[in-house]
Amino acid sequence: xxxxxxxxxxxxxxxxxxxxxxxxxxxxxxxxxxxxxxxxxxxxxxxxxxxxxxxxxxxxxxxxxxxxxxxxxxxxxxxxxxxxxxxxxxxxxxxxxxxxxxxxxxxxxxxxxxxxxxxxxxxxxxxxxxxxxxxxxxxxxxxxxxxxxxxxxxxxxxxxxxxxxxxxxxxxxxxxxxxxxxxxxxxxxxxxxxxxxxxxxxxxxxxxxxxxxxxxxxxxxxxxxxxxxxxxxxxxxxxxxxxxxxxxxxxxxxxxxxxxxxxxxxxxxxxxxxxxxxxxxxxxxxxxxxxxxxxxxxxxxxxxxxxxxxxxxxxxxxxxxxxxxxxxxxxxxxxxxxxxxxxxxxxxxxxxxxxxxxxxxxxxxxxxxxxxxxxxxxxxxxxxxxxxxxxxxxxxxxxxxxxxxxxxxxxxxxxxxxxxxxxxxxxxxxxxxxxxxxxxxxxxxxxxxxxxxxxxxxxxxxxxx
Numbered sequence: 001x002x003x004x005x006x007x008x009x010x011x012x013x014x015x016x017x018x019x020x021x022x023x024x025x026x027x028x029x030x031x032x033x034x035x036x037x038x039x040x041x042x043x044x045x046x047x048x049x050x051x052x053x054x055x056x057x058x059x060x061x062x063x064x065x066x067x068x069x070x071x072x073x074x075x076x077x078x079x080x081x082x083x084x085x086x087x088x089x090x091x092x093x094x095x096x097x098x099x100x101x102x103x104x105x106x107x108x109x110x111x112x113x114x115x116x117x118x119x120x121x122x123x124x125x126x127x128x129x130x131x132x133x134x135x136x137x138x139x140x141x142x143x144x145x146x147x148x149x150x151x152x153x154x155x156x157x158x159x160x161x162x163x164x165x166x167x168x169x170x171x172x173x174x175x176x177x178x179x180x181x182x183x184x185x186x187x188x189x190x191x192x193x194x195x196x197x198x199x200x201x202x203x204x205x206x207x208x209x210x211x212x213x214x215x216x217x218x219x220x221x222x223x224x225x226x227x228x229x230x231x232x233x234x235x236x237x238x239x240x241x242x243x244x245x246x247x248x249x250x251x252x253x254x255x256x257x258x259x260x261x262x263x264x265x266x267x268x269x270x271x272x273x274x275x276x277x278x279x280x281x282x283x284x285x286x287x288x289x290x291x292x293x294x295x296x297x298x299x300x301x302x303x304x305x306x307x308x309x310x311x312x313x314x315x316x317x318x319x320x321x322x323x324x325x326x327x328x329x330x331x332x333x334x335x336x337x338x339x340x341x342x343x344x345x346x347x348x349x350x351x352x353x354x355x356x357x358x359x360x361x362x363x364x365x366x367x368x369x370x371x372x373x374x375x376x377x378x379x380x381x382x383x384x385x386x387x388x389x390x391x392x393x394x395x396x397x398x399x400x401x402x403x404x405x406x407x408x409x410x411x412x413x414x415x416x417x418x419x420x421x422x423x424x425x426x427x428x429x430x431x432x433x434x435x436x437x438x439x440x441x442x443x444x445x446x447x448x449x450x451x452x453x454x455x456x457x458x459x460x461x462x463x464x465x
Contacts, residue, residue: 002191013041019048021076023112024069031108033464038064038221044070047195052216054209055197063197064105067091067165072110074163075138082116084138086157089139091165092184094172096121096143096292097299101321102167103141112375115139123148123292130155144172145181151187158187166212169198170205174336178204207386230336233356240361244272245330246385248279250329250357251309258302260320261311262343263342264334272331273311283309314339320346330358333367337374351404362389427442 004201015034038046039057046053059062080088083215093099103119110117117139120129126149133140135153140147140156150156155393166172172181204312209216211417238246245360251259261271261276266287285308301307303322303361309355314334325347334340340358347354358366358379374380379386 003318012190018044018069020069020073022111023076024073024109027109027111030111033065037066038218039063040066042069042219042221046217046219048073050193052213053196054213054216054218055195056201056220057197057199057217060300061168063104065109066257067195067197068102068105068109070115071163071165072106072115073141075115076110079114082138083160084136085133086154086160087137087140088165088445089165089187090147090158090161091139091141091167092144092147092172092181094143094168094175094177095315096123096295097315098168098322099141099143100296106139106141111179116445117141120146120150121292126155128156144177144184146359148180148183151184156232158189161189161192163193163195164188164212165195165197167197169208170200170202171197171342173204173208178208180305181208181340199342213406216340231344231354231356232384233358233379235358235360235379236382237387237389238359238361238385240363243359243361244275246327246359247272247274248281248350249283250327251276255326256308257324257326258305258308258322259310259329260325260343260346261309261329261331263311263313263335266313269311269313273309276309276311281309282307285311286315287313288315290314299431305352321345326354328354328356330356331366333358333371337367337370338369341375365389375405406416417441 015025015033018036020028039055039061043053043055043066047067053067055063055066055273062453075088081344091102092098095100099119099121103117106115106117106342116136118132118137120126120133120143121143122145126146130147130150133305147156151158166181172178194216196213198205198209201209203320236246246419247261250256251261255351261283263272266285266289269285269287273283274302276283284301286295298307298310299320302310305324311331328344328347330343334343344356345356347356369378
């Protein structure tokens, strides 16, 4: 009963209930934000009090505003001038796209404040980024690699840092950034305000949070690894050779606005985008092999509706927030079931509804079962694409049996004759060497030695003795 009453109170909150600066309230009114999301309603009061925070929330719940608004409020109260190369707030993000989105949010919410925000990331020249840092910076949004590069060159110092935010921590570890994170954390001032956000909290992520935070308050607004309830999910059982045709049918539907099609590989994304374009559906691919300028142009076209179909790898599964995104189509199921949650979370954001359609062939049943186990719910089957694959279709063949060591008393000749015979009837080099060893053993036996040479079959001689 107490939890229900607390939930009702949180749901009745508005941004006007928070004691933000007038400039922040003005910015929120201009973008039409009046009611905070659950993560914002729970996290903002603790952050205004200066508490360290561990936030666990599914993607698309408004985590960025949950920490951006209190940080801007604090910077606005102090009204201190920015210092060259010395940020007061550092926000780490795993990808360039997420870093750019966070920087855009700070620009939006802080448009009426004198707060300088800079974003740095790899894949582009550092000249403009270095120049922006030299002009002074309050808030620095960065990816780990580029931050370490500029720190080593003396373009960034963390001596004056007051607030540290680690966003999408689980994704950071998935991408192998843990060594970089440890190097950055070791350079942070001991006295600081620390915020830690993650969609999931597996063991390594929880251990990192414990080492980073001091007496944190934990905010969790949804069960870990749950999928957004407002997203209409369906699985379509489709043979691999028919997937492109089915995707074309789905994208030509009357209710499709903007859509993201997810593939497992970069090459697959390029191929699907090219084939869709050939069928009259304008689509472009985005993945890690694209230059940063090309990725930025593609995302800008997608956000401005000049482009309605984006074909992407899991690079875009986090941090991409596009208004009017109605459909997510999984052309291929992801290898990691957690990626499914982040993929479909691109739609149904901030209380909006969305549709997620997953194409599954006979070889992907295992990934589908893993997704359903993680999310603790069955994905409904589209009535026109039921599972008609025969039982066992697509299952991997059993691994070949390994050769056993010979039983006690087995002769070298018997052992070797069982090992000969390879595919195509040829004998490998290792097989030829075994042949020579066996021949030597047989010659020694014929000469009256009574057993093969000890140097060749020392273990066999030990058994026979």
